[in-house]
Amino acid sequence: MAVLIDHHELGGMPWVVVRGERHAAFRALGAEFAERVRALVLGMPELAGMRRYEATGAGAQELSELIRLTERGAPQQYAELAELAKGADIPLRTLLLANLRGDVPNDVSTAGCSDVLWRGRRSVLAHNEDGAVGQDEQLVLLTLRLEDEPAVTALWYPGFLPGNAFVVTGLGMVFGLDHIPLVRPKPGIGRHFVARALHGVRGVEDVVRFLGRNPSAGGFAYNVGDLETGRLLQVESASGDIAMHEPDATKPWAWHTNHLRYLTEQPDRASASSVARAQALTRLSPPKTDPRAEWFLDVLTRPTPRGVYRDPVPGDQSATLCSFVADLSAREVTVALRGGTPATVSVDRLLSGP
Template identity: 40%
Template sequence: MVATVGEHRIGDVRWTVVSGPREAAFRALGEYAAADIRTVLDGLSSWPVTERARRSPVLFRAIESACQVEHPDAYAELTALAAGAGVPFDDLLLANLRGDLGTGDGTGCTDLAWVGSPSLVGHNEDGAPVFDGVGRLLTLLIDGEPGVCVWWYPGFLPANTFTLTTHGLVWGIDSVGVVAPSPYSGRHFVARSAQRAVTVAEAVSLLRSHASAGGFAYTMGQVGEPAVTVVEKAGHETAVTTVGSGLHWHTNHFRQLPPNLDAAPEESLNRAEVCAHLAPVAPDAKWLVSTLTGEMYRSASGDDPLMTLSTVVTDLADGTVTVVPRGGAPLRATVADLAAGDVDAVGALNGATAPGGSGVNVEARPTWEGP
């Protein structure tokens, strides 16, 4: 089994493109990004989630079992990623379940959507400073599946930030801390499975039918369709809102599900208040980028431990995307090109005569057959 890993840089954006059979591709990605994965794990070692897992080992293993049974492909991906990186599987599993074992998972994010002409979906990816400099765009071209582009945290399933697919699906995810998690699948595993959907309706159906231990809020759209759908998910609870017109926002607490399910961080409430007072008349992508990189921007200063690592805004009318890495210049592309890993097309759109980077062919170890 052979997988291909291509590393590219277009302007200020680092972009990794991985293709091949599922387990070979994730093992190759683990080998390629091993140093960054270890950097992330070293930076997360003191997180309170570690203590929660030790205090609740039965819950931790019950969630793991649910992941393996309900989402075997995603479980196999994480297993292969750990094997390729040469790190203990439990270390990666714990990192990926950090939001499924109680509140205080150290992540944030803001989503803003406008339904009008044009309709827009925007996302700020907020995380711990350990991710600054190691995060990047990642496109997965797994055999037999739709292409998927995300902002990737090394060591994590590529599902917890924003998603763009070759079916034109677009969504951002906001972390929500659930006070009393149940022994269901980890939210990253549920989100990864949803990336195979062809339509928003199919993605919503999958989220309705698959419980998750932790909480996520999805702000979803599809290229060529003006509507935006917001899905809040925790346990078996699902709240679905269709945004017919105007501005919709989401931060890190539930707006539709019962408030007793989550613990609303003060910082999330503060951002929510700012969002609630936004009054755009006829916003475009430029306005949305400016708002997310302005009023919503986080710098891990004062009492706020998190920073905005990247911003992405998608115009649902024509599928154009603006990606702004922290401290860098915007990258412009299309959903189709990013999800398909078309480096030449994206490079040309951004004035790069040679997109840069080099493809690295990685052959899976002949004796490795996966889990």
Template identity: 40%
Template sequence: MNARIDETTVAGLRWVVVTGERIAAFTLLGEYARASITAVQKQLPEREGLQVFTRSGRGRRILADVAAATEQAYPHLAAELRALAAGATLPYEDLLLANLRGDLGVDDGTGCTDLAWRGTSSFIAHNEDGAPALDGHFMLLTLHIDGDLPVTVQWYPGFLPSNTLAANAAGLVWGINHIQVTTPIAAPGRHFVARRLQQCTTFTDAVDFLRTHPSAGGFAYTIGDTHTGRAAVVETAAGRHAVRELPPDRAFEWHTNHIRFMPDPPDRAPAGAATANLGQRDESLARGRVLENITPALEPGVDWFDRVLAGSPVPTGVHRTAAGDDPLATLCTTVTNLTDQTIFIRNRHDRTASLSLADFVAGPPSTERSATE
């Protein structure tokens, strides 16, 4: 037996735990989640645009450059995605294209909000925003891969488990926000960089890794450390980076889906250029204006972060409800108390749970379903 899967639920979310050798584990995961992987692929709003773009000469060149850089830098992670595709009986090229959707310069919408606080207690809080059709497929995934640090992530089936909220056994926790890069570089895909980040063992190592490992597209990482209480926002986009670490005395920081700390940010089109991303960037800026006008409590707690993230939509909050012209909904809100080493989870339907961060990373002690290979 080279791999095993167990499943339970928490806060109304499926929670799948995968244990074993890397390729066997991801193959089994593909088999186990085949229906959800297929559904997520079919429901991706970017799918048609990606296919059209990568049939063009420019699109083919960008895809080839990013795919080659990914394979060269992270062959073991590309092997994970191949195994996932094989288990789900889907073409690897289809899953690769979906995983590189933010690395090709194609408009990819907006989604997710992150908050950080450093004071007597430190916190990292995250809203995971996604298409409402993905509700029910979106889940928690714990990976116990032989030779790797254990990690738990929020997972969209079919994607490399890396582009949402993650917590690893070294005591690091981070949320990730999409950054739309208008002109990507020939570098590895951002999902693969984020997946490799999960093996960093200290806060300094994690920040240094992001400084020295560029991606074609862009992510903003809001990272916290349970051992020291340190927290930072790290923006990475098209080979550039910016780091904003929170000072230790009652500091608050936030991030949505636009670059805040880089000069001449690569998420903006050149002056006079027409781009569909302008409206999407406006949506991110609107959430940013809400957060700019928030004054944290003297020492905020879990309830304060939960109210900010899940209390109301723009213009009074940042919760997303897929109402009106907004295509996305907040599928999950998490608040991690780095000092107490606990995590609070709220799903889209307001089912909640609180558990220790150690249990969150290790996976549930009891299970409802299991599968082996």
């Protein structure tokens, strides 16, 4: 089967639908977006930190072990990245350094993100994607309709494995991921590879089991929604440890930024921005009745202390790149690119393409 790549647009963001065999599809995707891959990956502030780490004897050894564990623990996802590198004509090592930037100590980070959840009569999972200023110009909404897996639509950083930001899967799952900068990650599978493999899992219990059986080196907070049941779950996964929190009708409101809330014994590096956004969400009072998507979008697009929207400031060139609100009850997703007009689409259409 030939690979088909269709180009569309949603809310001002490029929306690309890829159909075909897995390896050929990722190779074709790399070729199609080679310019964006190079611009985003080679322009990452974190890449310099990875190069410095790689240049030390201990760092080179730890990276080699991390790559070995990743290739062994997530061979399919590793192969996807290798095909992406071939298509983009960029060294696989370069893409590995980009994708593993949160799995080793790194003195540079522009990653952010905030998630807010509501589990009442209506279930909502909302996600702000934060990153380096200018990366919004490279982002792509990517729908994968591969031969051997249910459809997946993910916010994609070209050069990364799709899955480290916001995802909707054909197995009825919604994911919003928050970067957790650990002080000293332990050996494990690269977290991007674990997150991509999670697209083949259905149901919140199986998500927990999967993360427990596939320990990542670095940390992610997984904010999980089940479209079939409306259940929401937060899972912190950090260097082999996991902890959970499930909002319910008695305490429907939940949130997460970029430091650990439940794995209290795992040392992390809480940035000033993460703490400020956490404080804003702690002070926030949701409506007494089930809030609708518009209320969540308002929280995501207002700056602190009233919301969690980020503009760059001296010493921190991170910003909110785009926002997503998934209304699980209505089976709708609203997309708002930085400075753009929100667009709402059904889950079914988001997975099938226009």
